[in-house]
Amino acid sequence: MLGICGSERPGGNTDLALEYAGRLVRERGAEFRTVHLREHRISPCSPCGDCNQRTTPCELRDDMPAIVEQMKQADAIVYATPVHGFGPAHLMQIFIERAGVGFLRFDRPLANKVGGIIVVSRRYSDAAVHSQLVDNLLLNRMILVGSGFPALLRNTSPQPQLQDAExxxxxxxxxxxxxxxxxxxxxxxxxxxxxxxxxDDRNERVSRAPRVVLPGQRTSSEKQAS
Structure with missing residues (x-):
């Protein structure tokens, strides 16, 4: 499992949440590693303006290709971010923009990987940030497992700590x-x-002819099910 940490603050609430997640995952006998975006050079999208037309990955020189490769190798990915200014921290926002537009949109390599989300906040907008990341996971054809309430962790203390029992x-x-x-x-x-x-349905930009199923004919998914 791979954790993507979008916090700029070492040792903050988001780091603590991912450290806690790592301990739980390792107790189950699985691997867990964390990518701290603050430790990598991630350029914001440039003014080239050809993202919607280009057919090859982004050519900006930074650490994004290596991070995307780690995501491709993982069975499951957890996005973890604090709430800043009523939205995701800017590192996470830049990351999901570059990853999606620059690399993932061409063949959706994260399709069918399991996805999870952790949002850390003082009090406000955590659900809105969670919804934004849900949309991102679903756009990439990932599997978002239902687990009751979302993993929203709140801390009103000035000191980083995991005090939100629910x-x-x-x-x-x-x-x-x-x-x-x-x-x-x-x-x-x-x-x-x-x-x-x-x-076989990974890229929404590729036009697909409508599927016509004749009477008595089974679709490919029905054939697999049988």
Whole structure:
């Protein structure tokens, strides 16, 4: 499992949440590593203006290709960000823009990976930031497991600490279900030799002819199900 940390503050609430997540995941016998965006050179989108027309990945020279490669190798990914100015921290915002427009939109390589979200806040806009990241995961065809309430962690203290009992409980449920889903997908592919979900619908920019199913004819998904 890969954690993407969008906090600029070392040792802050977001770091503590990911450290806690890492301990829980390792207790289940799974691997967990964290990418701290603050430790990488990530350029904001440039004024080149050809993102909607280009057919190759972004050519800006920074650490984004290496981070995207780590995401491709992971079975599950957790986005973790604090709320700043009623939105995600600027590191996370820059990251999801560059990752999506510059690299992921061409063939959606994160399709069918399990995704999770941690949002840390003082009090306000955590649900709005969570919804934005949900849209991003779904856009990338990732699997967002239901786990009750979202993992929203609040701390009104000036000192970083994990004091939100309900938020931590939601975080624990999310992580356990992410691991369970990842193991299920891996077991199925090992036994069947094919992914559980189809991967032929990855790029919304590629025009597709409407599928016409004749009477008595089965679709490809129905054939796989049988």
């Amino acid at each position: 938020g931590l409980e939601a975080l624990e449920r999310m992580l356990h279900r992410m691991i369970d889903m990842s193991l299920l997908l891996r077991r199925h592919q090992t036994a069947d030799g094919r992914p559980v979900l189809p991967v």
